[in-house]
Each structure stands twice: as C-alpha cells, then as structure tokens.
Amino acid sequence: xxxTIESSATVDLTAPTALDVxxxxxxxxxxxxxxxxxxxxxxxxxxxxxANRVRLQNLGVPVTVIIADYQVITDRAETGPLRNLVRxxxxxxxxxxIDPDRSTIFAHSCVPALGQLMLPxxxxxxxxxxxxxxxxxxxxxxxxxxxxALLLTYPVHQAADILGLGGDLVPVGRDQLPHIELARVIAxxxxxxxxxVFAEPQALLTSTPSVLGIDGAKMSxxxxxxxxxxxxxxxxxxxxxxxRTDSLRHITFDPQSRPQVANLLSIVxxxxxxxxxxxxxxxxxxxxxxxxxxxxEVINESLRELRHQREELLAxxxxxxxxxxxGTSRAMAVAGDTxxxxxxxxxxxxxx
Ligand code: ATP
Ligand code: MG
Numbered sequence: 001x002x003x004t005i006e007s008s009a010t011v012d013l014t015a016p017t018a019l020d021v022x023x024x025x026x027x028x029x030x031x032x033x034x035x036x037x038x039x040x041x042x043x044x045x046x047x048x049x050x051a052n053r054v055r056l057q058n059l060g061v062p063v064t065v066i067i068a069d070y071q072v073i074t075d076r077a078e079t080g081p082l083r084n085l086v087r088x089x090x091x092x093x094x095x096x097x098i099d100p101d102r103s104t105i106f107a108h109s110c111v112p113a114l115g116q117l118m119l120p121x122x123x124x125x126x127x128x129x130x131x132x133x134x135x136x137x138x139x140x141x142x143x144x145x146x147x148x149a150l151l152l153t154y155p156v157h158q159a160a161d162i163l164g165l166g167g168d169l170v171p172v173g174r175d176q177l178p179h180i181e182l183a184r185v186i187a188x189x190x191x192x193x194x195x196x197v198f199a200e201p202q203a204l205l206t207s208t209p210s211v212l213g214i215d216g217a218k219m220s221x222x223x224x225x226x227x228x229x230x231x232x233x234x235x236x237x238x239x240x241x242x243x244r245t246d247s248l249r250h251i252t253f254d255p256q257s258r259p260q261v262a263n264l265l266s267i268v269x270x271x272x273x274x275x276x277x278x279x280x281x282x283x284x285x286x287x288x289x290x291x292x293x294x295x296x297e298v299i300n301e302s303l304r305e306l307r308h309q310r311e312e313l314l315a316x317x318x319x320x321x322x323x324x325x326x327g328t329s330r331a332m333a334v335a336g337d338t339x340x341x342x343x344x345x346x347x348x349x350x351x352x
Contacts, residue, residue, distance in 0.1 A: 026060030032167025032201070034066030037085040037107075039221035041092045041229045043299065044173065044211035047270040052171035052204055054097035063103040064165050064331065065093055068158075070108050070115075074151040075143035075222075090320045092229055095309035106327040108161065113335035117160040117342060118153075124189040125156060125182065133178045142222070159183035163190075164335045168199045174209035175218065194345040197338075208270045212263040214243040229303060230310055236303075237296040240264075245288040253280040261288070264295045271302040 057063040180203040187198035213225025255262040269276035
C-alpha cells in the first residue's frame with residue numbers, strides 16, 4: 001500500500017495531498033486516541049485531533065476513543081466530577097460526528113487488561129528516558145507539585161492503551177509527539193525481545209497541531225484559556241475579543257513573529273478550509289478587530305450544529321451511558337486478545 005500515511009511519522013490530514021483517500025485501505029488501519037476527562041472539550045481538541053478522528057472514521061477506519069480517567073490524577077489529587085465529565089465528553093464526541101455504531105468510546109478504568117499490559121512495558125524503558133520527556137516535564141512544572149510516579153510513567157500507560165487496542169494511527173496534538181515516539185520504541189523493544197506482536201503506531205498531526213488559547217499559551221483545559229465547544233455564540237465572541245494579539249495594524253500570517261495573530265488566522269483557515277495567508281490578505285488593514293470579528297463568526301458558524309447536537313445529547317444521560325457500556329465491552333475484547341498474545345509471546349500462557 002502506498003498511502004502517504006505509512007511513509008511519514010506525522011501526517012497533515014488537512015493538506016490535500018497528505019492522505020490519499022484513494023489508496024488508503026481502511027481495513028489495514030486502526031485509530032486509537034483519547035482525552036483526559038479534566039473538563040469539556042475546546043477548540044484545540046476539535047481542530048487539533050477530533051476532526052481527524054471523524055474524518056478517518058468516515059473513511060472507514062475503525063476508531064477507538066479512550067477517556068483517560070486514570071490520567072486525570074497524574075497532575076492533581078482530585079478526580080473531579082468524573083461521571084458528568086465522562087458523559088460530557090461522550091456527548092461532544094458524538095456531536096462532532098463520532099458514530100457509536102462504528103466507533104468505540106470507553107473509559108480507561110473499565111478495561112483492566114490495559115493496566116496489566118503496562119507492567120511488561122515498564123520493563124522496556126529506563127527512568128532516564130522517562131525523565132527526558134519534555135511534555136511530562138512541562139506538565140509536572142505546570143502542576144506545581146512534585147512529580148508523581150503516575151505522571152512520570154503516563155507515556156507508558158498511553159503506550160499500553162494504543163498498543164493494547166491495536167492502534168497504528170494516532171491523531172493527536174503536538175504535545176503528544178514524545179509519547180507516541182515512546183510507544184514506537186516500546187513496540188520495537190517488545191518485538192525484539194519476545195517476537196513480533198505490535199505494529200509501530202504513527203502520530204497524525206493537523207496543520208494546527210498546537211492551537212493557542214486566549215492568553216497566547218497552548219489552549220488547555222487546565223489553563224482556563226479555552227474556547228469551549230459548548231460555549232454560547234456570545235461567550236465565544238467575547239472570548240475572542242479578549243484574545244491577545246499585537247499592535248501591528250496590518251494583518252499578516254507570520255507564525256514565528258506574530259504567533260497570536262497567526263493562531264486566529266489558522267483557526268479560521270482550519271475551520272473554513274482556507275489558507276491562513278489568504279485569510280490574512282482578506283483582513284489586511286482591518287487589523288485585529290476585523291480579524292477577531294471574522295474568527296468569532298467562523299467559529300460560531302462551524303460549531304452551530306455541533307452545539308445544538310451536544311445539548312440534545314446531554315439531555316439523555318442514559319443513552320450516553322449505553323454508548324459507554326457498549327464501547328467498554330468492545331474495548332475489553334480487543335485488549336483481552338492483545339494481553340493473551342503478550343502472555344503467549346512471554347511464555348506466560350500457562351492457563352490456555
Ligand atoms: P489538560 O489541560 O487537562 O491536560 P488538554 O486541554 O491539554 O487538557 P488533553 O486531554 O490533555 O487536553 O488532550 C487530548 C488531546 O487533544 C491530545 O491529543 C492533545 O494533543 C490534543 N490537544 C489538546 N489541546 C490541544 C491544542 N491546544 N491544540 C491541538 N491539540 C490539542
Ligand atoms: Mg493535556
């Protein structure tokens with residue numbers, strides 16, 4: 001197969017030539033990805049990863065979405081209102097186009113085989129490798145707590161999720177690249193040591209791999225700098241108006257020297273399928289005010305249907321719980337099979 005998806009560790013799915021739909025054989029791939037239930041989803045999730053999940057699902061690739069509940073306590077002591085957050089995430093996935101009949105959504109804590117898989121994986125990495133991970137370092141710093149063993153080892157946890165569920169394509173934001181690299185290393189080392197079991201997963205980035213929040217830092221639930229998918233149109237417009245830009249009047253697309261302006265242009269570009277540089281030309285001397293008006297309009301228009309669906313879905317929690325139950329039984333079956341293969345490869349299949 002000649003899909004460009006196979007020839008690069010990172011693929012821009014929004015570029016017309018990056019993913020050759022005609023040559024992609026959906027049966028040859030499996031998407032595995034997920035989010036921490038630390039809060040509702042934001043625009044960074046939507047254009048950084050969620051849109052890619054939906055696109056791949058619609059191409060016929062099986063998609064599994066993990067609600068990574070154990071990862072909530074990597075950088076904090078409290079789990080938060082998990083039951084509600086999990087339901088909210090499910091409603092948001094479905095509203096964005098994830099189809100529960102074709103795709104699998106489950107919560108990590110419901111599938112014990114994934115935790116078990118982490119044990120042999122821990123033996124394949126050194127503590128120095130884990131301490132070098134830049135995303136773990138950044139998250140540890142941001143948490144203002146001492147580094148917990150769970151945060152240090154969470155990339156291994158994540159490798160168990162991806163490999164346990166047979167994922168080879170992982171649509172993520174840029175912060176996840178070190179983790180996907182580690183999952184590749186773990187797959188390689190396991191195969192070298194025990195025989196071929198795992199495919200090496202590949203990260204899929206979009207052209208907006210790190211969407212910035214209204215304060216100019218990476219948009220993130222815990223920073224409180226987000227534009228939530230569930231925000232109202234008015235809230236969205238007010239947040240965009242308060243977003244940091246710069247004092248230059250003429251709008252240009254220059255991600256290096258004008259990151260905040262480039263971020264708004266990239267958001268408009270990603271949501272409307274246009275080149276951000278062309279959007280910049282269109283705004284021109286209208287300055288930051290015109291850019292913000294345009295950005296709010298495009299975001300609100302693009303999310304209108306999603307927001308409507310989201311409200312309807314949230315009104316039916318028992319349906320959302322059913323989606324989770326269904327996804328959990330599918331994930332348990334796949335992860336259980338992988339664990340059997342791992343036990344067999346390691347000579348631990350005494351009972352089969
Ligand atoms: P938290 O602050 O709790 O870590 P988060 O906003 O960083 O939350 P995660 O659940 O950690 O969200 O990330 C889920 C997925 O969304 C990951 O693939 C991550 O790379 C992607 N993602 C999160 N924020 C962004 C962003 N600002 N731009 C692009 N992708 C993002
Ligand atoms: Mg995060």
